[in-house]
Amino acid sequence: MSAIGHQKDYATPDQRADAIEALKQRFGPHVETGTGIRRQHANTLTWIASEPPDAVVFATSTEDVRDAVVLAGRHHVPIIPFGAGTSLEGHVNAPAGGISLDLSRMDRILSVYDQDLDCVVEAGVTRGQLNRHLRDTGLFFPVDPGTEEATLGGMAATRASGTCAVRYGTMRENVLNLTAVMADGSIIKTAQRARKSSAGYDLTHLLVGSEGTLGVITELTLRLYGQPESIRAAVAPFATLDGACNATMEAIQLGLGLARIELLDALQIRAINLHAKLELAETPTLFLEFHGTEAATREQVAVFEDLARSHGATSFEVASSEEDRRRLWKARHEALWACREAWPGRVSFVTDVCVPISRLAECVAETEADIAENGLTAPIVGHVGDGNFHVLVMFDADNSSELKAAKSFANRLAHRAIAMGGTCTGEHGVGQGKMDVLEAEHGAAIATMRTLKQALDPLGILNPGKIVRL
Amino acid sequence: MSAIGHQKDYATPDQRADAIEALKQRFGPHVETGTGIRRQHANTLTWIASEPPDAVVFATSTEDVRDAVVLAGRHHVPIIPFGAGTSLEGHVNAPAGGISLDLSRMDRILSVYDQDLDCVVEAGVTRGQLNRHLRDTGLFFPVDPGTEEATLGGMAATRASGTCAVRYGTMRENVLNLTAVMADGSIIKTAQRARKSSAGYDLTHLLVGSEGTLGVITELTLRLYGQPESIRAAVAPFATLDGACNATMEAIQLGLGLARIELLDALQIRAINLHAKLELAETPTLFLEFHGTEAATREQVAVFEDLARSHGATSFEVASSEEDRRRLWKARHEALWACREAWPGRVSFVTDVCVPISRLAECVAETEADIAENGLTAPIVGHVGDGNFHVLVMFDADNSSELKAAKSFANRLAHRAIAMGGTCTGEHGVGQGKMDVLEAEHGAAIATMRTLKQALDPLGILNPGKIVRL
Structure with missing residues (x-):
């Protein structure tokens, strides 16, 4: 079930073995070739069959990444950047073999600039780790794809977003700059820490969402936000899906400043009731969160309740305690696991x-x-x-x-x-899963994407078989 | 005083004349070669000497732009996209001769999606025109570089921002997608109207800020915002520049939601007093604007006044009428003209x-x-x-x-x-003015920018002599 397109002429198995030997000389015990670890690095969490790499290299610095990329290029062996392996479209598969480059050990939080509301982290830092580190500063990083374990490098590479994007934006809006290793081994920094810039081509956004196919992200400067004075959560079950969707649309048009607004249909509610031992009505339901001052969140909740009831909400319950609120969002974020259990x-x-x-x-x-x-x-x-x-x-x-x-x-x-x-x-x-529909969506722009890929990675070693066919 | 770097081997004057002849056959009276109009299309508004093009072509459609780009490519003649000519770093100069491609006649507002808070416009629509068109919808487009006359295509091409960016972001944050003509004549659409996407490389951001060197923007989908219920403006003169800067920093850290916060030093205040017949104290001064509900702006003004006074503001005056507010911002936006007059x-x-x-x-x-x-x-x-x-x-x-x-x-x-x-x-x-310091800022990343330019415009016909040296 390989989804690789026009396969490039990669190294033969023997040549790949030579490459691994060269990597072992450079990285010693940081190169692993056991079946278990190779399989774990091709875990797709979905329908796409696993295609394990030939070896896994654990990087601990940008220089390690550079050396791995240079060696892979020299031997014409694919190199697949790996964070936490939580992506869902086969991004970490190795359809042409090669090296999984695991960045999870690059887990240092390098600086927190609390006056500037930003921080610098290595690519392997997870969002849970960053937010635990920030807890006492009054700041937080809002992009929340639903798992604490996602690495920030992986999140940038896949342009992740999640439940808080409606208020705080996605990784597209929250990465100020990146350090990356390009296919030729050059180490670039895409921008400075200034909030805005008109200084040349936007390399930051070129790499955010490029899924490891244009460069390997090794460090990130991220925007931070003040922890809201008040957080309120609510649950609104609706008579119909249509009512829930229209209530959402009106709230957005009003500019209500919702921090999260999540829809779960009746079947999904049934699954999370089972999984999380909740007793929610099994009907289309919105989970909501409001951030702001005490007065602002109180007003938002009131406005939204009116709006929800006018669209057929059958009840509207505000989570009364932080524990209730956490339980609600934990249940939402475990939707995938709830389905597997159901x-x-x-x-x-x-x-x-x-x-x-x-x-x-x-x-x-x-x-x-x-x-x-x-x-x-x-x-x-x-x-x-x-x-x-x-x-x-x-x-x-x-x-x-x-x-x-x-x-x-x-x-x-x-x-x-x-x-x-x-x-x-x-x-x-x-990843591998949506290459066909990407072509349908972008038409002539696919050729531009292909030109970019070929220009920045002429050997095609960076995560081949993903995004665009060559 | 040409700032062009390594000049490519462009067409000779005779060959350029052939190109103009070919353009005349295709565009008839939409090609102009008079001295006045050529000079007007190389007006740099600053220290950079004018370098007029050989001819000006007025496009009225994306297909016109494509045909002009294809003809320019065929004759190896530079093509310089032109909006309103309000840029400040020599962006519209023609250091190697060639064609100024004027998009100001592409001035149709194609769609306003009020439910989605976005709109689609041609590149020559000005921000003033768009906001006049939107007035009755309750929506507005917030990016405000200070002139009503800037075209939205030009603003995207230069990644413009201005006074409202602190709250609403720059063109980087407010362009959802673009239609562009690439150097090979292909017409691409960089994205859909969805608010977010992980579908492939971010071509939108690649073109925003590329100053016409990677493609010619012909249409844009822009984010819109609800007109705020309440707008308040204020003026705060400070004893010291340091006090004004530190008050600004604290307001940002507080997340105060300012819509505009502008610093003018004593000399600038003197110039605008003269120009706009104001009687402001000639000391470092912040001009402020607050957007939100009545209650929110009242609270913001109060919080900011306290903060300003604690940093040495010598007074704090809230503009009492809409007329006062408009007069204040008009004076601010005419700072450049005020200096010329002073x-x-x-x-x-x-x-x-x-x-x-x-x-x-x-x-x-x-x-x-x-x-x-x-x-x-x-x-x-x-x-x-x-x-x-x-x-x-x-x-x-x-x-x-x-x-x-x-x-x-x-x-x-x-x-x-x-x-x-x-x-x-x-x-x-x-543009031409900051090519040297761009290299100092970006280091190794300049090579990546050069690779992108060479890949997307192998003949180097799109606005040559700007951004990166080839």
């Missing part, structure tokens, strides 16, 4: 799209109809404030027609979103 | 830098000392909420040592900002 033995085919918010209700409704028509088991959950939602098709891996049906469904969903002015992926990225 | 016969050497806000007071203080030491006449004015400030060195064009002194000063200022973790230009761009 349908044991099944594999989750996770896909996501993002549409202009005016089309959200329509896109979700058509998707629900598609799920019903095709008899799929497929909960919907989404960051609907951005127009972004996920579908988790739970399929039987032993039944090839189920996988085929899930693929067809995901393909229709992507095309539906594109036709509505949306995108085939709001936050999961392209 | 020092008649002198030329304004305008330069800008941007530093992390923690270094702002220090950077401004060192710059003031530098101005004094060198006996320059050089008002300071800046978007200090972003750490961004401008210096306008008023020099005598007939005295070459004054120009030399101004250049040395600007060079020291850029290096000072870079050494403080800042950038050589916060919003004016590189």
